[in-house]
Amino acid sequence: MGVLIAISSFSYSQNCNYIFLGEVKDFHDGTAIESATIHIKESDTYLISDLDGKFKIENLCSGTLTLTISHIGCETKTVSYSIENDVFKIISLEHHLEELNEVVVNSHLKTEGTSIEQTLNKADLEKYTDKSLGDALNSVSGVSSLNTGNTIVKPMIHGLHSSRLLIINNNVRMFDQEWGDEHAPNIDINASNKVEVIKGANTLKYGSDAIGGLILIQPKRYVARDSLFGSTMLSLNSNGRGGNVNSELIKTYKSGFYGRIQTSYKQFGDFEGPDYKLTNSGLKNINASARIGYRSFEKGFDAYYSVVSNELGILQASHIGNVNDLVTAINSRTPRVIEDFSYDIDYPKQNILHNLAKIEAYKRFKNFGKLSVQYDMQINRRKEYDLRRGDLANTPVIDLRLFTNSLQTNLNTDAIDNLKLDTGVLVRYQQNDAISGTGVSPLIPDFEKYDASIYAIGNFDLNDSSELSAGARYDFTRINAEKLYNLTDWEETYNYDELFPQFETNTVENSKILTRPEFTFHNISANVGYSKQFNNNISLFVNYGLATRVPNPSELFSDGLHHSAARIETGLLTLNKEFANKFVASLERNNQNFGFSISPYFKHINDYIQLIPVGITTTIRGAFPVWEYNQINAQIFGVDIDVNKKITDKFNYKGSISLLKGENLTEDIPLIHMPSTNFTNSISYYNDELNQLSINLTHKTVLQQNEFPDYNFYTFNPILQEDVYVDISSTPPAYSLFSFNSSVSFKAFKTGSLKLELNVENLLNTKYNEYLNRQRYFSDELGRNINLKIKINY
Amino acid sequence: MKNIKSIKTIKFLALLFVSSIAFVGCSSDDDHGDDHDHEEELITTVRYTLTNGTDVVTLEFQDLDGEGGAEGTFDVSGPLTANTTYSGVIQLLNETESPADNITLEVEDEGDDHEFFYTPTISDITVSKDDLDEDGNPVGILTTLVTGGAGTGSLTIELIHEPTKPNDGTSINAGGSTDIEVTFSIEVQ
Incomplete structure (x- = not known):
C-alpha cells in the first residue's frame, strides 16, 4: 500500500x-x-x-x-x-507486523543496556521465510554456520556452536538434542518477530554455558486495541522447485488480551548444484504456533505452544560404507548417485518433531518490582533413517526422545533509583529415552538430568551516559544414565572398570556390560558489563564473562558409527567441564548517514572439548577412523566490523568483515572447524515514493581457511593393494557469491498491502564448497536460485 | 462494501488454512516403545565355504561385539589346493542370536540392490558368480572359485549395497556403499 x-x-x-x-x-x-x-x-x-x-x-x-x-x-x-x-x-x-524498511544496522532497543548484540527484525527474517534460522543468522557478522548439506544449518557464533550456544525461543531455552553436529535447531523462523544475536552480555538469566553467545528469539508485543489483522506470505524457488507458505492471524483487544495463530508449510524437492542434481536433498516441514495472553502494566500472562515437524532428506551420495568409500567420494568430485529431480524423500533422512509449550505470568508490586513465573515443557523426538536391509529397511537407526521441563521465577526490582536488580531461581528435569526397536545400540543412552540454578544480575546507571552491569549464577547439575558398554571397551580400551567401578552392575550379556554412570557438577559463572554513550551517536561497550559448561551427553556417552562421516564417534566418561574467560568489546556509531560497529573479542577456554580422529579400527565393513572427544586448552580471538554509509538520498552502502583465529594451545595447532575470514558488501537503492521500491545487490567472499589441523591419514585399500591417502582435513578454496534482491509494496484491498519480492541467490551460478559443510566431500554447494515472494497484509 | 467483504473472506480463509495445518501438525506420530529391549541387529560373521568333494576350506571373519569393542578375528581353515575347482557359498550371520540369524537371506531377497565382489591378489585365481537376481544380473552368494598354480596372497570379499548393475565385475567401478569388506590371507599349494 x-x-x-x-x-x-x-x-x-x-x-x-x-x-x-x-x-x-x-x-x-x-x-x-x-x-x-x-x-x-x-x-x-x-x-x-x-x-x-x-x-x-x-x-x-x-x-x-x-x-x-x-x-x-x-x-x-x-x-x-x-x-x-x-x-x-x-x-x-504501522502499528503491527512490519518494521518497515528502515536502513539501520542496529536497533536501539537492547535486551540490556550493556549488551553487545545485533538484531534481525521481521523484515530481515522474512527474507529467509523458506530457509532456516541458521541461514538468517549467517547474515550477521561474526555468525557462521556448521552445515550438513544445505538444509541442516547449525548457527555458530565466533566458531562455537551446539552446546556452547544458547538458543532462547520465547523465553524458553531450547533443548532439541542440540549436541549433535548434524542437529539443526528446530525453530520455525516464521513464528518469530525478532532475533537477537548476543555476543557478549549478561546472559546469566538464561544459563551459565553461553561460551559462544546467545540467540534470543523474541515474539511481538501487541498494542492493546481492538483489532484483527494478519498476513500471508508465499515464497517460490526455482532451485529445489519448492517453497513456503506462511500465514498468521492476530486478534488484539483494548482490554489487553491478545491471541495469535500462525502456521507454515514448506516443501522442496531435490536441490541443484551448478552441475548436477543433489539427489535426496529435499525436505518437508509443517510448523504451527499459537499464543494467547493478557498484558497490562500491573499483571499479565502469556501462553505459547509451537510444533515443528521436519522431514529432511540427506544427500544419498553421502551414505557411505567405510573409509575406502570416503576416499572414492573425496577423489571423484561428483556425487556417486545423481538421479532425475524428485520430491521424494528417501533414505537417509531425518524426521524430527519438536513440541514446545510454555506459560508465563507476571505481577508488579508497588514500590517493589515485577515478579514473573514461567513453566515450560519440550518434547523432541528425533528419528534418523539410513539405508538398511530386510525387515529393518523402514526402521530408524537413531530414535531418541528428549523430554525437558522447567520452572523458573524472575524478580525484577526497580524500587531503588539507578539500580535494577534481577534475581531468579530455576529447576529443570530432563529425560532422554532411547526408544527401543532400532536394532542398533543407541548413540545416546537413556538418562535423567536434574538442574537447579540461582542467579542475581544488577544494572546500575552510573550517570546519564554510562551503565554498569554485574551478575553471578550458580548451577547444580546431576546426570543419571544407563548404558551398555562393550566389555572390551569398558575394561581394556578405556579402563573404566578401574576408574568407575561404582558405575558397574552385575549384568553382563553378549559381551556387553550394563552400567549406571552418575555425574554431579557444580558451576559458578559471572559477568561484568559496562557501556558509555558519547556524542555523535557513538557508544562503547565492554564485557567480561566467566562461563562454565558441563559436558553434554554426546560428549560423555556417544558410541557408534556415523555413516555420513564414515567414522566411529566415541564419548569419554572422564571429561571435565569447560571453563571459559571471554572478553568482548564494541565501539559503535548508530547513524544512518555513517554508522559502524567494531567488535573485537578474545576467549580463552580451559578443557575445551573437541572431537578429533585418533586411530583406525577394523570392522566387518572394513576400516573406519575412530573419532574421540578430548580436552585441550583453546583460545579464539577476532574482530567483527560492520559499516553503513548513506551515499545519496536513495543509495546506501553496507559492509562487514569477520576475522577469527582459533588455536589449540595444548598442541600448538589450529582448532578444527573454525570459520575463515569473510566479508560482505551490499549496495541498496530505496525509493519510498515509488511503491517502496528496494533494490539490493550483495556480494560475499569467504576466503580459504588456511589454518586447520591436519588429521589426514593413510589407509590400506585391499582392492587396490596399496595405501591410500585420506584427505579429510584440507579446506576448499575461497569463493565469492553475488545475490540480488528487489521488492515493491502496493496498497491492496482497503487497509491491506501487497508486497512483491524477486530475489536471485548465487547470481553467477558459482560452483563452490564450504569448509564448514560436513558434506563438502560429497557434493558442491547450491547453484543459482530464483525466488519470488508475495506477501499480503490484511 | 465489496472491499470489506473480500477482507473478511480472506481472513476467514486464512483462519481455515491456519487451523487445518495446525491439526495436521499435531497429528504426527509419537509412538512410544518403553520396553528398553535394545536388541541389536548386527552382522557378526562372514563365512565363505569352498568345497571340492572332501576338500573343504572355510574363510571366516567374526566380530561378536560389532563395531568398536574387541577387534574382529580372521580364521582360514587351511590352504587351497592348486588347479582345483571349488564351489563357494557365502553366509552372513548374526551370531549374537541363538540360533544365529542368517542375513544372507535378506541379501538374496533384495538381490537387485546388492552384489558380492571377490578380489584375489593371486592372479591365477578366478571367481565366477553362479546366481542371478530378478533382473538377470549376478549376486555372488553362490560362486565357483578356480585355483591355478601355488602362491600366497589375499582374497577380499565385499558386499556392496545399491551398486550399479550390471557392472564390469569390479567393485571399484560399481559405486554403491560398502556393507561388508573383509580381507583374508590365503595360500594355494
Whole structure:
C-alpha cells in the first residue's frame, strides 16, 4: 500500500520560506494519530502532531528534510523529502507486523543496556521465510554456520556452536538434542518477530554455558486495541522447485488480551548444484504456533505452544560404507548417485518433531518490582533413517526422545533509583529415552538430568551516559544414565572398570556390560558489563564473562558409527567441564548517514572439548577412523566490523568483515572447524515514493581457511593393494557469491498491502564448497536460485 | 462494501488454512516403545565355504561385539589346493542370536540392490558368480572359485549395497556403499 500520497504542491522561487504540512495516520484504519513525536533531523527539533494528527513546519529552506516519526506502539519511521516547494504529505504509521524498511544496522532497543548484540527484525527474517534460522543468522557478522548439506544449518557464533550456544525461543531455552553436529535447531523462523544475536552480555538469566553467545528469539508485543489483522506470505524457488507458505492471524483487544495463530508449510524437492542434481536433498516441514495472553502494566500472562515437524532428506551420495568409500567420494568430485529431480524423500533422512509449550505470568508490586513465573515443557523426538536391509529397511537407526521441563521465577526490582536488580531461581528435569526397536545400540543412552540454578544480575546507571552491569549464577547439575558398554571397551580400551567401578552392575550379556554412570557438577559463572554513550551517536561497550559448561551427553556417552562421516564417534566418561574467560568489546556509531560497529573479542577456554580422529579400527565393513572427544586448552580471538554509509538520498552502502583465529594451545595447532575470514558488501537503492521500491545487490567472499589441523591419514585399500591417502582435513578454496534482491509494496484491498519480492541467490551460478559443510566431500554447494515472494497484509 | 467483504473472506480463509495445518501438525506420530529391549541387529560373521568333494576350506571373519569393542578375528581353515575347482557359498550371520540369524537371506531377497565382489591378489585365481537376481544380473552368494598354480596372497570379499548393475565385475567401478569388506590371507599349494 502506498504509504505516502503526495497531494499537491505550490511553487515559490524564494529560499527558506517553504511550508511542510504533514498528517500522521494509522496505516491500517486511516485514523489520525495524535501526539506522535516528529523529530526534524536538520534542525534537531521536535514537534507533536495535533488532535487531527496534523503538524506544520514553517520557514523551510530548499534541500532535504528528514523526519523521524514515533508514537507509542507504532514502529518508528524515518522519511526524507527533497523540499523545492510547499509540501503536504500523509505519513502512515504501522502499528503491527512490519518494521518497515528502515536502513539501520542496529536497533536501539537492547535486551540490556550493556549488551553487545545485533538484531534481525521481521523484515530481515522474512527474507529467509523458506530457509532456516541458521541461514538468517549467517547474515550477521561474526555468525557462521556448521552445515550438513544445505538444509541442516547449525548457527555458530565466533566458531562455537551446539552446546556452547544458547538458543532462547520465547523465553524458553531450547533443548532439541542440540549436541549433535548434524542437529539443526528446530525453530520455525516464521513464528518469530525478532532475533537477537548476543555476543557478549549478561546472559546469566538464561544459563551459565553461553561460551559462544546467545540467540534470543523474541515474539511481538501487541498494542492493546481492538483489532484483527494478519498476513500471508508465499515464497517460490526455482532451485529445489519448492517453497513456503506462511500465514498468521492476530486478534488484539483494548482490554489487553491478545491471541495469535500462525502456521507454515514448506516443501522442496531435490536441490541443484551448478552441475548436477543433489539427489535426496529435499525436505518437508509443517510448523504451527499459537499464543494467547493478557498484558497490562500491573499483571499479565502469556501462553505459547509451537510444533515443528521436519522431514529432511540427506544427500544419498553421502551414505557411505567405510573409509575406502570416503576416499572414492573425496577423489571423484561428483556425487556417486545423481538421479532425475524428485520430491521424494528417501533414505537417509531425518524426521524430527519438536513440541514446545510454555506459560508465563507476571505481577508488579508497588514500590517493589515485577515478579514473573514461567513453566515450560519440550518434547523432541528425533528419528534418523539410513539405508538398511530386510525387515529393518523402514526402521530408524537413531530414535531418541528428549523430554525437558522447567520452572523458573524472575524478580525484577526497580524500587531503588539507578539500580535494577534481577534475581531468579530455576529447576529443570530432563529425560532422554532411547526408544527401543532400532536394532542398533543407541548413540545416546537413556538418562535423567536434574538442574537447579540461582542467579542475581544488577544494572546500575552510573550517570546519564554510562551503565554498569554485574551478575553471578550458580548451577547444580546431576546426570543419571544407563548404558551398555562393550566389555572390551569398558575394561581394556578405556579402563573404566578401574576408574568407575561404582558405575558397574552385575549384568553382563553378549559381551556387553550394563552400567549406571552418575555425574554431579557444580558451576559458578559471572559477568561484568559496562557501556558509555558519547556524542555523535557513538557508544562503547565492554564485557567480561566467566562461563562454565558441563559436558553434554554426546560428549560423555556417544558410541557408534556415523555413516555420513564414515567414522566411529566415541564419548569419554572422564571429561571435565569447560571453563571459559571471554572478553568482548564494541565501539559503535548508530547513524544512518555513517554508522559502524567494531567488535573485537578474545576467549580463552580451559578443557575445551573437541572431537578429533585418533586411530583406525577394523570392522566387518572394513576400516573406519575412530573419532574421540578430548580436552585441550583453546583460545579464539577476532574482530567483527560492520559499516553503513548513506551515499545519496536513495543509495546506501553496507559492509562487514569477520576475522577469527582459533588455536589449540595444548598442541600448538589450529582448532578444527573454525570459520575463515569473510566479508560482505551490499549496495541498496530505496525509493519510498515509488511503491517502496528496494533494490539490493550483495556480494560475499569467504576466503580459504588456511589454518586447520591436519588429521589426514593413510589407509590400506585391499582392492587396490596399496595405501591410500585420506584427505579429510584440507579446506576448499575461497569463493565469492553475488545475490540480488528487489521488492515493491502496493496498497491492496482497503487497509491491506501487497508486497512483491524477486530475489536471485548465487547470481553467477558459482560452483563452490564450504569448509564448514560436513558434506563438502560429497557434493558442491547450491547453484543459482530464483525466488519470488508475495506477501499480503490484511 | 465489496472491499470489506473480500477482507473478511480472506481472513476467514486464512483462519481455515491456519487451523487445518495446525491439526495436521499435531497429528504426527509419537509412538512410544518403553520396553528398553535394545536388541541389536548386527552382522557378526562372514563365512565363505569352498568345497571340492572332501576338500573343504572355510574363510571366516567374526566380530561378536560389532563395531568398536574387541577387534574382529580372521580364521582360514587351511590352504587351497592348486588347479582345483571349488564351489563357494557365502553366509552372513548374526551370531549374537541363538540360533544365529542368517542375513544372507535378506541379501538374496533384495538381490537387485546388492552384489558380492571377490578380489584375489593371486592372479591365477578366478571367481565366477553362479546366481542371478530378478533382473538377470549376478549376486555372488553362490560362486565357483578356480585355483591355478601355488602362491600366497589375499582374497577380499565385499558386499556392496545399491551398486550399479550390471557392472564390469569390479567393485571399484560399481559405486554403491560398502556393507561388508573383509580381507583374508590365503595360500594355494
